[in-house]
Amino acid sequence: MYDERTSRRHLLRGVAVTTAAGPLVAGCIGDGGGTNDAATPRGDTEPNDRTFDGWLDGVEGADSLVDRTDASDVRVRVGTEGNGGYFAFAPVVLRVSSGTTVTWEWTGVGSAHNVVAKDGSFRSELTGDEGTTFSHEFDASGVAKYACLPHRSLGMKGVVVVE
The missing domain is CATH 2.60.40.420 (Cupredoxins -  blue copper proteins)
Incomplete structure (x- = not known):
C-alpha cells in the first residue's frame, strides 16, 4: 500500500544521505595532492x-x-x-x-x-x-x-x- 508520508520520508532521508556523503566521495576521487579544488590541475x-x-x-x-x-x-x-x-x-x-x-x-x-x-x-x-x-x-x-x-x-x- 502506498503511503505518501513514508515516501516523502524516504526521499528526504535519501537526499540527506546524498548531501552528507557528497564531500566524502569528492575527497576520495581527488588527485592525491591534499585539498581538492578548481586550482588543482586535472589530467x-x-x-x-x-x-x-x-x-x-x-x-x-x-x-x-x-x-x-x-x-x-x-x-x-x-x-x-x-x-x-x-x-x-x-x-x-x-x-x-x-x-x-x-x-x-x-x-x-x-x-x-x-x-x-x-x-x-x-x-x-x-x-x-x-x-x-x-x-x-x-x-x-x-x-x-x-x-x-x-x-x-x-x-x-x-x-x-x-x-
Whole structure:
C-alpha cells in the first residue's frame, strides 16, 4: 500500500544521505595532492617511480605524476597538506608540453612560501597570501626542479617535466 508520508520520508532521508556523503566521495576521487579544488590541475594521473636524481627522495606525493600535456595553462597549488604540515605542492610531479605556462597559486596556509627553480631560471616572491599567483612559461624540453626555500628541508619540492 502506498503511503505518501513514508515516501516523502524516504526521499528526504535519501537526499540527506546524498548531501552528507557528497564531500566524502569528492575527497576520495581527488588527485592525491591534499585539498581538492578548481586550482588543482586535472589530467591523467599515473604512477611515478623517478626521483629525479634524488630530488624527490622522501617527498610526499612524488609517487604519482599528473599529465597535462593537453593544456596550454596549468595550475599548481602552493601550501597543500603534505610533508608534516601544509608544506607541499599539488601536484608534486607535473608533465606538460613545451610552450605551457604553469601558474602556482597559494592556498594561504602553511606560512609563507615561494617557488624557486633549482637552476635559478625562475623565482617567485615569498608570500603567504591566499590567491597569490606566479607564472612561468616552459618553452624548452627538459626537467625543471623547484622548491619552496624556507621548507625545502621538509620536502616542499616539485618537478615539471616538459616534453
